[in-house]
Amino acid sequence: MAILLTQSEENYIKAVYALQQHHQASVGTNELAERMDTKASSVTDMIKRLSEKSLIQYEKYKGCELTEEGIRTALKTIRKHRLWETFLVEKLKFGWDEVHDIAEQLEHIQSVKLTDQLDAFLNYPKFDPHGDPIPDQTGAIVQRDQSFLLNELEIGAEGVVIGVADSSASFLRFLDRYKINIGTCIQIKEIYAFDDSRAIEIHGETVNLSAAATQKITVQKQQ
Amino acid sequence: MAILLTQSEENYIKAVYALQQHHQASVGTNELAERMDTKASSVTDMIKRLSEKSLIQYEKYKGCELTEEGIRTALKTIRKHRLWETFLVEKLKFGWDEVHDIAEQLEHIQSVKLTDQLDAFLNYPKFDPHGDPIPDQTGAIVQRDQSFLLNELEIGAEGVVIGVADSSASFLRFLDRYKINIGTCIQIKEIYAFDDSRAIEIHGETVNLSAAATQKITVQKQQ
DNA sequence: TTTTATTTTTAGACAAGACTAAACAATAAC
DNA sequence: GTTATTGTTTAGTCTTGTCTAAAAATAAAA
Structure with a gap:
């Protein structure tokens, strides 16, 4: 079920998810390269790898988008990122401008139990310190009303x-x-x-x- | 001052420190390979790299030991490892048999402020859940009496x-x-x-x- | 002290993830 | 409907960290 991904792979998945959410269309190579602060050729390599693992749907020269499994993966990473940001601000008294880079590292820690216990410790927060929604264990996101x-x-x-x-x-x-x-x-x-x-x-x-x-x-x- | 190390490098440093503490002598290649669950040839390569960065004192066929800088580095990693173990047991209600592998990942997070804030949040514990002493910011370890x-x-x-x-x-x-x-x-x-x-x-x-x-x-x- | 056994190092190869330079598609302009 | 332009991919190289197989150094045994 849960495939093990490298940090780099997880970061690419997250980036594809974000861009896909933004403009409801398939994600281009250059666009992704810009976002990942890398070169288009590197992106092509990685897209192929992730396509092998069927996390990404990919056709040559036609851009890519996440599969169902890819979306689940992205949401897991986002969940971890936002829970850690909440922890850093609420418990460790960080300013909300200081937490992103640290959460970027913490989000790659592999342990479902850790994530869920952290969630419980923080009392199941629905939103992170920037107001972004935190996916729950199942990947569900609370949608705010207008x-x-x-x-x-x-x-x-x-x-x-x-x-x-x-x-x-x-x-x-x-x-x-x-x-x-x-x-x-x-x-x-x-x-x-x-x-x-x-x-x-x-x-x-x-x-x-x-x-x-x-x-x-x-x-x-x-x- | 603070050189950036890869996770692998940090793990080697920690292993050398532990072995050096154990038998007060220079650490052999095979011994280290055993500990790191890898091959002697890989160890030789890594020792050379760490020697370049002057974290390890190394002479061909004579084993190695940490430099002053290497010891400081090891203590920083140990500090992080033990603080995270304490956090996991005290705050997230993990059993003390479950925390090692997770702490092994968390110890590589790069942020001095994170470590120090965590230390403060835990109220500056002197010992981790296994009773091992936690180095303070300066690397000092409380020595127990007999x-x-x-x-x-x-x-x-x-x-x-x-x-x-x-x-x-x-x-x-x-x-x-x-x-x-x-x-x-x-x-x-x-x-x-x-x-x-x-x-x-x-x-x-x-x-x-x-x-x-x-x-x-x-x-x-x-x- | 010569032989044997052990430990350590080299040489060469590989995978992951990145890069540069160059080739190839797709689109837009004329 | 050719040319430009932009976007994307390939080919080949690099670094990190690992490996195997083989050579060299040290230690132990005869």
Whole structure:
């Protein structure tokens, strides 16, 4: 059942999954090479290997996509990654901008029991510190009911931050400076048409966020 | 300062350290091959690599030993291994016979901050679940005052279990069956000369332990 | 001290995963 | 419907870590 994969193979599977989720179509070699920070020729080699293991569906010059088994594999890795990120932030007091690289290593630890015990220890969290959903043992993901980007809210509307669309350290530090976190409550006070920035109230203070910033913050609308 | 090592290199360093600690002399190629479950020729290759990185002192046909830098490296890995074992048993409720293989993977995660935060989270433990000392950030190891093997105690003497000299799953399960754990108090009731077994009192009950078993349990003598 | 046995090292090969350079498809432009 | 351009694959090389088979050095025995 559970085929043993190298770390490199797991990383490729994860990347294919992410790209496939993004644009609902088969994934190209160059695109994947860009994402994996490697060369197209290396990608071709790896795709062939994964195709041998029937985790990927592949036809020459036609791109690739994950098989059912490949998707299950990707979800297992994502589950581990997000559980470890949660552990690092909740228990070890890391900032949410510091955890990605470490989780990238931890996600490759092989032990189903470890993953499940960690899940239990964290009290079966549904979302990680960036607001991304954590697949359960069966690979199921909780789907949130309608969420909005911050720039979709009208003046006066309130939202609770549930995620971010950019996990770069730079952006996460920006959020920290404004004390914006998962669960933070935000109200739109004003929208400036000239640059599409917003005045928002947060923790009682009013601050200005650029259009770029508001496009990267996901909220659950209140009431 | 901190040279990056592959997992394989780290494992070799750890093995050399262990063998060197055991018999205070330079470590032979075959011996190391046995320990690493590989062939002597592979060991020679690796020793050369580690010698290049000046972690190992090596002379052809004369065996090898760790340099100062090599010892520091070994202690870092041992620190991580034992902290993770402690985490798995204390927080994730693993049995002490289940943690070795997982810790063997976790010990290779690269992040000084992770190790130190984990140490803090566990409240700076001095010993792991098998009673082995955990090196601190500087590599210092707490030395226990005189410990004894269980078969060195005379009749009537009491001891508190502080470690085991065999971490095989089989032996650890044996200990679990008798509810023998780190911190368990044991008193010698009788010594049977014919097979060198002992009647011992433990948790109010009296049971018989073979000579082989009593040679593998380390205790701190009481009073 | 010469022979025998053991230990250790070399030489050459292999698989995984990457690379460069060059060839080959597929698509777009004219 | 040829040419450019872009995307993809092949061929050959490299490194890490391993292997086998054979040679060389050391240790033990005669």
